[in-house]
Amino acid sequence: MSTPLAYWVAVAAGAAITVALGLACRRRPGPWVRWAGRAIAATLAADAIVFVARPMVEGGWSVEDSLPLALCDVALVVAAAACWFPGQALLVELTYFWGLTGTLQAVLTPDLAVGFPHLEFFEFVVGHVGIVVAACYLVVGLRIVPRPGSVTRVFTITVAYAGFLGAFDWLTGANYMFLAAPPRSASLLSVLGPWPWYIVSASGVALVMLVLLDAPFRRSRRLEPPQGPERYGAALSPDVSPGRRTRPG
Structure with missing residues (x-):
C-alpha cells in the first residue's frame, strides 16, 4: 500500500510545528514554554493510551x-515523561537520540496499513x-545538552x-522492532541485508547516527562545564540572566 498524501501533509505540518516551537522557545522565553512541554506530554500520553485501548475496543x-x-x-x-519533567537528563537523552534515529526513520518510511x-x-x-517534536523541543527549544557519555548510555540501553525484546519475540512468535522478520514496507532495514544480519548492520548504523547526533555538542562541552537540564530554566523565564542557573519551582 502506497503512503497516502494525507500522511505527508501531516508530516509537513509536524515539521512546521517543530521549527516554529523551537524558534519561539528561544526568542520568546517565558512560563508558556513549560506549558507547551506539558501539552506535548499530554498529547503523547493520550496517544499511548489510544494505542493500548484501540485493539481491545476493536x-x-x-x-x-x-x-x-x-x-x-x-x-x-x-x-x-521527558517533556513533563525536563530536569530528568536520561529521559531527555533517550528522547533526543531515539527520536532522531529510530522514530524519524519510521516517520520517513512508515509501516502504515x-x-x-x-x-x-x-x-x-x-x-x-x-x-520528533518532543526531541527538538527539549534539545533545540530548551537547549538541554546531552551529557558526556550519553552515546554510550543510550546505545547500551537500546541494545539491552x-x-x-528479541527473547520475547522468540517466545511468543511476535515481531516487535522487526527482530524476527523484516517489515512489510520498504525501510532502512531493506538495504542492510537479509534477516537476521540486518540486525547487526542496524546496530552499527544506529551507533554511527548516535555519534553524529552528539557531535554538535562536543565543542560546547569542552568550552564550558556541562549544564544539562539546568539550562532549561532560561527558556522558561525571560528574567533569568544567561549566567544564572535556575530551576523552575
Whole structure:
C-alpha cells in the first residue's frame, strides 16, 4: 500500500510545528514554554493510551501485535515523561537520540496499513511525529545538552532492550522492532541485508547516527562545564540572566 498524501501533509505540518516551537522557545522565553512541554506530554500520553485501548475496543488484541513494546512505543512514553519533567537528563537523552534515529526513520518510511481518517492513521502520525517534536523541543527549544557519555548510555540501553525484546519475540512468535522478520514496507532495514544480519548492520548504523547526533555538542562541552537540564530554566523565564542557573519551582 502506497503512503497516502494525507500522511505527508501531516508530516509537513509536524515539521512546521517543530521549527516554529523551537524558534519561539528561544526568542520568546517565558512560563508558556513549560506549558507547551506539558501539552506535548499530554498529547503523547493520550496517544499511548489510544494505542493500548484501540485493539481491545476493536476486538483485535493479541500478544503478537498489541503490546506497547516496539522501541517507538517505549520512546512515546519516555518522550511524554521527558517533556513533563525536563530536569530528568536520561529521559531527555533517550528522547533526543531515539527520536532522531529510530522514530524519524519510521516517520520517513512508515509501516502504515491504513489511511486518513482511520484512527490508526492519527495514532501513528501523532505518536511518531510527536516524538520528533518532543526531541527538538527539549534539545533545540530548551537547549538541554546531552551529557558526556550519553552515546554510550543510550546505545547500551537500546541494545539491552533489543536483547530482551528479541527473547520475547522468540517466545511468543511476535515481531516487535522487526527482530524476527523484516517489515512489510520498504525501510532502512531493506538495504542492510537479509534477516537476521540486518540486525547487526542496524546496530552499527544506529551507533554511527548516535555519534553524529552528539557531535554538535562536543565543542560546547569542552568550552564550558556541562549544564544539562539546568539550562532549561532560561527558556522558561525571560528574567533569568544567561549566567544564572535556575530551576523552575
